[in-house]
Every structure is written in structure tokens, then in C-alpha cells.
Amino acid sequence: MKVLLISTNRNPLPMPVMPVGACLVAQAAERAGHDVQLLDLMFVRETKAAIRDALVRNPPDLIALSVRNIDNNAMTDPHFFLHELRELMGEIRSMSCAPLVLGGAALGVMPEQILRFCPALCCVTGSGETVFPLLLENISRNGPLEDVPGIAWLHQEIFRKNRPPAGAPGCHVPDYNRWLDVPAYTSQLATFPLQTKTGCQFNCVYCTYPVIEGNDCLLKDPDRVADAVFRLAAAGFRDIEFVDSIFNSPRDHAMQVCEALARVRHGARLQCLELNPLHFDHELVQAMERAGFRGMGITLESAADPVLQGLRKGFASSDVHRAAAVVRDCSIPCAWIFMLGGPGETRHTVCESIDFARSQIRPRDVAFFNIGIRIYPGTELESIARREGLLKLDRQEMLEPVFYLSPEVDMPWLKQELSRALAENMNFISMDSLGLPFLPTIYRTGKALGMRPPLWRYTRVVRRCLRLAGMDV
Template structure:
């Protein structure tokens, strides 16, 4: 038996950070608890004082695990969470030395998985885990000292408990997050490597080689009912793409309809195909809060460059079926992708103006380049250069194009502020050198917060 503290670094107070319920680390904690280990989840939404006083170190932990969900805020900015993580973990390590304690230090989580080989060194950890963490942490907890000082990275693997164990969360943690306005909690319905080939997306790398486990409907029903009893009224199904397997998605929606829990709404990430009429009819009246799709561009050439498995015809068909079934829709569009030109930006804006309602557009500018993605391979940029934000080369005039081309009904004060802030940040960010033989198109530059080698803070001009 080991004593394990799991620290949710995503709950640290940081600029641009909006903590969400820590579903991933709770899965790890539940697996350890069931195996007889003694655990504590350190979450700073639940216990804010723990950031400053580090009182949770009063126990003699055998293992301390740090989980990182996001590396930096989603919007282009001269900001990153990396330095906050490094600073906090360094404080913990110094305090452990002061107390004469020497637990095994482990890193994991989606954000950590992308930069495991870099972060394990920067954070001074003994072990890093890529992907699902339950099985790896169970192995580590059996004999923590055997991993001490090794500096190894372990690939997570399938955990059978996902199919057999109902995940019920501690009431104190639930209460901390339900107190937030319109609080939402994540629910897993399956674990399967995403079949999509989006060039910017690292989920396939994070998820690992997983043929796909579908959570039994009786287990899923218990989890949803427990969440509802705790006071949550909004859930998000965390599958990479909810309807990637249409038959399974229909079963989940059917279950939600059958449970008919008072006031419960839900949302998920969808794809425009497969999305048949029967699915649209089933979604109607299910309490779906938003059917979220991410074509990212609405120009067919850019969509192909992004590796999308669908085009604007499928998006139109999806919208038509959604309209017939009165479904609330959100469409994510990111300007500045591979091959974006003045004309492609006009095409996307024209599609938006002609086909989307005022509240259906979610807009961003710029693609953050992440390791283990097609974009990073195309640009030959390795993990260490990407730890601090670097963006796919684009023409900074794209901010002006958006304002010029979109109907005024989309240019809300909030969007205008974000666009102006993004443009200001982009102009302050440094140009970063490409790999030998790789050159951006004329008029386009790489933008990065970091200089060469990923040194913190060297890339924003004042």
C-alpha cells in the first residue's frame, strides 16, 4: 500500500485559466483507491489555501503526482501556464527538502503528455506518464522506490476499470465546483483513439493506441444520476468526437432521454458526418445544450490542408438537419490555417454570413502548433521548441479580414475586444526561425512567445 497525493495543477490561480472539474485525475484516484492505496486529491478550487501554505505536505507521501491539463490559454497572447507550473512545483520540491521528505514525483495529464520528455526535466520529476494514467499509476504505486531518480516516461495503457467501475466523486469536491456559475462536469462514454486526421490535433497521441472501450449503459446511468444528485445540471461528454461511432452515440442520447433528469442539459464535440436524420431527431428533446462542430475553416482548400474528413457540403447538410430538428448549434472557426489567403478568408466569411445565426459562431485566430501533430511534423519543429506558444505562420492582416468580411451582427463587443487583443499580441510576438528548408509563404511569419530553444519570455517585444 502506498500513500499518494494527486495535485491538480489545472486548479492553480493563473491568468487566462478557468478550472474545470478534474475528471481525469479523479479516474486515477478512483483506481488507486480501489486497489487499497491511501490517496488525496489536492485541488485548489476545493482548498484555495493549499496554494500558499502547502499544508497538504504534512502527510508523509510515498508518491506525489502532478497533473497538467492545459499548457497555455486558448487565445493568442503573450502568456503561458508553463512558468506557473514550474514555479509551483519548484516551491513544493524546496519544501520537501526542508522537511527532509523524498517522495516519488510523477507527472501526467493531457498537457503533460504532449511535452513529457521536456517537462519531466523542467519540473524535476522522477516519472512521466503519457496518456491514460490509471494502469501506469497502479504499477508505480506497487513499488514507488523502484522508479526513484529514473527520469523515465511511461506510456499509459488500457484500464479495465473503465468498463466495470462506477466513478462517483467526493461530495466536497463536487460542492466546490457546483458553486461556480453554470458549473459543468465531464463524463466519459468511451475511450477510443480519434479516427479524424486534423493536422493540429494531438488527441490521438494523448489517447494512445486504443481500439475503443464503450462504457456500459448501466454504469454510465449510475454516474450521470450521481452527478445530478450532487447538484450539477450541465454535463459534457468528453469523447474526442461524440458521434464518431453513430450507433454508440445514439445509445447514449437514448439513455439521457430515458433518465429524464430534471433540468439536466449536456453537450459534446460532434462531427458533421456521420450525422443522419434519425440522430438529429433523437437529439431533439434530449436536453442537448449545444451541438458543437469544428470545421475550423469553411473554405474547402483550407479544410483539406487541415486534414478534415469532410467538406462544406457536409457542414451544410449538418446545418439543414439541425435546423429541421431545432437543435442548438455552435460552429468553431479558426482563421489563419495552412494555406489561408485573402480569398479563402472571404470564402469562410461568406459561408458564415449566409448560413449561421448570430449566436452560432465561435471564432478564433491562429493555430497553436503542438507536438505529435501533422503541423509540427510539416514544420519540423520539435517538442522543446513548442513548449512555449508558437503559431502556424499566417498573415497578421487576417484580423482585419475578419472584421471587414463578417456581417456586423457577428462583430460583438466581446469578439471585437478579442480580435484587437489578439492582433496586438501577434504584433508583439517574435518571429521564430523555421527548420532548415522550411519557409513560410510570402507575407506570413511564425509567431512565438519563446525564442530559439524555448527560453521563457524572450519572444514578446515591449
Template sequence: MRLLLVQPAWSDTHGSFSAMAKRHACVPPLGIGYLASLARKAGHEVMILDAEAERLTDKQAAEIILARKPEVVGLSATTPIYHKACNIARHLKKAAPQIITIIGGPHISVLGEEAFFPCFDLAVRGEAEMIFASLLQALEEGGRGLDAIPGVMLRRGQKVLDQGWGPKVPDLDTLPFPAWDLYDMSAYLTHVRGKGLVPYATMNFTRGCPFKCVFCAASVLEGKKLRGRSPRNVVAEVSYIKEKFNISHICFNDSTLTLRPDLIKEFCSLLLAANLQVTWEGWTRANLVDEELLSIMKNAGFVRISFGIETGSPRILKLIRKEVSHEDIRRVYRLTGKLGIEATCSAMMGHPGETEADVWETVRFIRSIPEIEYSPLSIAVPYPGTELYRLAKRGEHGLKLLSEDYSQYLRYAGGVMQVNGMSPKYLRKLQKKALLWMHLTPGKIMSTIRRFGFRATIRAVLGKS
């Protein structure tokens, strides 16, 4: 079959941070890359369209899809861009109703039938890799057997047949590498200190998260049990993309890269032995690294790390179940400064129980750590599947859910909750002020400009879309 896998554009959902996202944060969509490899291995003709990389509107993306004449189109979407996947699918169905449209990703996985709109013929809930070849084979056979594939949602007359979530991949080493040759790798750039903007690739070392942060659905989507690739498998992929595409920087997308320090140490050893001369970065928790581990990582080319601070209020840290102390956070940033590793962070406002005083406590806390070179400040969004969503629906801890229009579930361009009497409009104004004060130190403003450029930085800090 002729298959086209699509990632809708997303940076225009980032409000005043859109310019930063366009310059720096265009990310190779790994999910459809894995599916492309599996489909091609099964004998299908496969194409990828990354509408973000090509700066396409939904209509433009649909026109390109139609011109390529696929038989099947698979779209992947998170909650903030689900409406964009719907827009593309509606364009396709209007112009070429014979095209089979399939939707996957976090939003449909969590909401199921609620998000299974008429523009989609099929949906896949959960991880798709284990069932994708069977799904395509069933389509080749006229749909016979679709109702026996776990994870597939379809229609039978006026009724929806929901077969639950698909099986998780038990051994990540069994997956082929993403179909990197189907991407335009020159479109994916990130800033590396001392090198400027460089082409890069993204990878996942692990899937699964044992933590219970109220704002995150990772443990729901990936499971609580950690599933890791072998370090040898990861190094083999690094070697492949370095030799094939001359990519010399890797960004690991794991929510907690160092959850298994033994795997990271072995990876570092193998990476050094392979002499690939690549740099890499990742995210983790402040209480899951020490000086020994960071030193080993730095020696193997590790150049940038980000920690989830989330809030400067110890009271709010407990409410959101972060399970990290401010002492851990200060300690780890002193270590990154000592070792010369670039350090950023993530922080949010609009948490359960939060007051305006708590927001300013976050600003003061981040300003007090000179090693933090850059920090976004997003507004907490109650994504479906998170405990935050349930708290907001129930009206607990001062939260009130004001909208279930998921196109408005934007971290940098809105807000859909009232928090202790603070409206989304007020939170947005407070976000602008907080961002300005957070970055008004010489070190933070200059490092942000180096990374994102002058115009993008000023627009973000001043809150201009």
C-alpha cells in the first residue's frame, strides 16, 4: 500500500514562544519514523510529511498529501494540535474520500471514542508498533480482521468498536531505527554552545515513568514500568545517523534520562570507544544525578541538561507530587556550573493551590540560581489523562476548568483553568511579567539571545505573539 505518515505543525500554538520554537525547537517526529520503518519492512511504500519542518498550514499540508496520492494517511497528534490533525483529515475526506485516514497519538489514546471524529476511519490507541503491520495487512485485505487487532478503533455501521489500548513494545531493541532517510534532516536545528545552530536528531533511550507528577501523563501513556534500550543499540543508532547524515548532536527525549544510571554509564563507555565525536543532551530530575555520573556524561560529549524545577514554592512542590527538593535543585546546578555543562530548566505557573505570591516565589528562586541559563515559564494545562485534569474537573485545590475546547490547551498562549480566582487572562498577564523579571539578569538574557536570537527572545520575554 501507498502510505503517508503526517506530523501536523505545532509551533504556532506556542504564542509568544512561537518564534523561538520555529528557530530552535523543530523536532524530528520519532513516532511516525518508527512506524515508517515497520511499514517499509512489511513491503509498503512509505512517505513522511512533517508539516512543522516544512512550515505548512493545515490546508497546505492537505494539498501536498493529495498530490502524493496515498491510499492511507496516518496522523499523529497531541492534545494542543489535535484540531490541526482534524483539519487536515477533513480536507482529505472532502477532496478524496477514498483515502483511509488513521489517527494516533496521546490525545486519541486517552479520550478514545470522544475524540474519534467522522474525518477518521480508524484510530490506534496506545503504542502502535506491535500492531501496525497487521493493521496495514488488514487494510490490504479490505478491512478483514481489523476487529481482531487490539488497539484499533473502528466503526461498524453507526457503532464504534473500541478494542482498548494496543500492546506496549516489551523489548525496544526489537524495533528498527526510525526511517531517518525519509526526513529532511537539514530542517532540524538546535543551538550548541561553541558551535551555533547545528543539525541534530532526537532519540529515546527508555519508555515508561514511575513518577506521579499531577501535570504529566507519561506514566499513563508509556506505563509505570521502565523499558530501556540496550546502550549498544543506542550507540549503533548514533553511529548510523552520524555516518549516513553527518549528524553530530543528539537530543534524548526521555522524561527522565538518568533513571537507570547504569545504562547511561555503559552508554558513555561505548560512545567513547566508538570515537563518534558527537555531543548530546537530555532531561532528568535533580535528585537522579551526582557529580560522578555528570562527570562521566560530560567526558562522553554531554553538553546540556534540563531539570524540572516546576515551582519555587515548597508547598506547591508537594501538591504536584514532584518528589524533588529545592536543596536537590540548588545542589545539582552547582554541579553543572562546576563541570561546565549548560543547564536549563522547566517551570510552570497555575498549579493546584497556587497563589500569585507562589508565582513570584518561583521567579525569585530561578533568579537566585545563576547557573540556569534559560527557563521557559508555561501555564499549567490540564491535559486529559493527567491528575491535574481530574482535579480541575472536580474543582479541587482552587481549580476550575473553564473549557474543554482542546485547541485552547496551550502552555504559552492561553490557559483553560481558573486558579484560586486568577482567570486565564490574568494568568497570561502574570506570565508576561514573571518571564520579564525571570530573565532580567545579564547572564540569563544573553544566553537566551545566543540560543534563540535577539528578536525571538525579546518577543518571548515581552509576551508578544
């Protein structure tokens, strides 16, 4: 079949994310014998003209749209992206009669709601590089959708979903240069994403990973991960980010990955923003240093026990303070990630988290704060919000972003406290900071000055420069 695969994500903030999933799917479909063209809309100015050109150049038998985000997850300044997707699909239908298929991370979160909002033949909910070739084979022989694992569709307005195919994940590296405008991404300090596993063993009340990837971790072979890093670096892609749900869980696997990386002279700059303080110690950090890590992030959400318990994070404030002691002894720059307003949050716990950031985080590191938590259907946070009377919408109405904020804190006070903390601490940033429209210019300037990812290492310098320019950011 002739296939046009469109990566629809056009949000460049806080930095453009390379559509690795779309590249892997395109490559897998091509290996299966199909004629595939990939259109990435990230840097396209006139989307309608670009789509028309792709349709005229090689009229497809099927059009697949990769959808990364439903919204921007920002309670203080929410943006819903699916109106743009629906409009894009309308333009495509006006130019082509080929069937439309949806896929991408967003479809793993709310497939039914998205299909009802943006009608399509079906959507891929399982691993795209495995499922999409099976779907193409099925469609080419006019087979029933019921035979394809890992997809969902609407039949007479009834939602149906097939179980994903079984099997351990590989560690494939697509030919990025073939599918994407790589210099456009690297000019804005984009990193190359890689996973060492899928799935997550934790049960945070807000998280969609169990829905998307399951609670069982499917571990990739450490030597294959190291080989993938080596091949990426050899091709000139030196800034690589591990995008596991949690890199250091299971800890033994993380250690094995680090040891395999240390054995390979890869020359890459590695980073990971998803470390859990529960499995974080000197031995792991030393292994990460030997492996070539140049940046790491610890996802806390809070430093207060009532909130950690309310979020079911699986660790306590004592683990948070122990992790801070470990970081102080290491050389890797660290980002600390907080999410204020969760279940159990009060004014006292907000102050406890901010005080921790002031006193325990090194000045050269960064503290990132977000306010509110996006509520997704099927999560425990949805049940909590309904039980507390904060959520009355039905699940179909939750496609547009709806957020949880503890009834024990009010938004004006919370924003005021956070603003005060940011004003006093130049290594603090918030979600509002990551939505600034001039960030791409900062990235390009930073690269020209010799800065390399992760850019948050330069938070204090960038904020001071912006202040001198008259911007209170």
C-alpha cells in the first residue's frame, strides 16, 4: 500500500520533540513492503499546502496521523490541541478519499474520546511499529478490524478495543535523517529519545502509563541499549535522552544499562529526567557518571509526606532528603520536578516543598514547579476528584483539559507564593516559563554560544540575562 504518515505535533515548547514513534512506524511499515512517506508538520509554515503537495506527489491508499499531545498539561494557561487536529483532518478529507487512521501517545490515553471527537477508521493503541504493519496487511486484504491486535474503533457508535500483541520491546534506532529535518530540531537543542523499558511498576494516582504501557516492565537488553546509543552518536546524534517512565526502576536493570554504556566508547551526552528517589543512591549515580550522563532529573512532585501519600508516589519525604544528600556528592547536574496542588496539599505542605527546594537543592541545579494535575479518565485521581465533588463531567467531556487542585489551597495564594519563590531563587522555573514564545530563539542563541543540552543547566544565567533585558521571567 501507499501510505502517508503525518506527524501532527506543532507545539515547539518548551522545545521541539522529535517524533521518534512516527519514524519507527514509518520504517516498520516500509520493511513490511509498503511505500511510505512521512510528513512532519513541526516546522511547516503552511500545513495545508504541505499536505496537498504530499497527496499530489504520491497519492496514498491510507493516511495515518500521529498525535502526540491532547493538551499542554498547564492549568494556569491551558491549550487544547485537538481542535487543530479535527480541522486538519477536515482539510485532508477535502483533498483525499483515503481512509484515516490515528495513532501516537495521545491515543493510548483516551482512544474512545478522541475517536468520537475526531472520527477515523480506527486508531492504534498498542506499539505502533508492531501493530501498524499488521493493520496495513489487514486493510490490504479487506480483513475485519476484529482480527488486528492493538487497535480500537467505533462500530455503530459502540467503542471496541482489541488487546495489544504480546512480546518484549526491541531497541530500534530509525534513520532520522531520512524521515526528518534533523538540523531544524538540533538547532533548538532537541534531544534524541530512547527507552530502556516500557511499563511502570508504580501506581501514582494521576498517571496514564499503566493505561498506555501496563504495570509490568518489559526490559530491553542493556547491550542493545548501549549499541543503540553508540550508533546514534556515531551518526552525529550525541544528545540522547532516556524517556522511560522511571529510569531507575527496576534499579538492577538501570545499573546493567549504565554498565553496558560504560563499556562502549559512545561519546554521547546522556540525560534522563525521570528518576525516582526510592531507588536512588551513590552507587547508581556513580554508574551514571561512568556511563556518560550529563543531566538527570528527580521527579518528586512534593517533599511533604501528606501529599506523597495522597499521590501514592511510593516513597516518603525521608527518601527525598536522602536523595538530595546523594545529589550534593555527585557531579551530574540535576533538575528537581514538583507538582503543587495534589491530594493532601495544604498551605503548609506547599511551603514545605518550596522550603526543601530553597535549602536542599544546589544553586547550580534547577527546581521546576507546576500547579495542578491533569485528570485523565480511568485514573484514581478521577475517582478522588469525583469523591471530593470537584469533578462532575462525564468521561467524554474530559477530553478538553480538566485539572485537580486540592480544596485546601486556593489558586491566587498558590500563584503568589510560587511567584515569590521564583523571584527570590534564580534556579527556580515554572510551567509558565516553559511556555514563553521566544524560547526557540534562546535555544538557537544558546547553541551558537556553545551551550549543549540540557539547557536547564543554564537557568540562572538565562534568567539573569532576561532580567537585564527588562523581562521578569
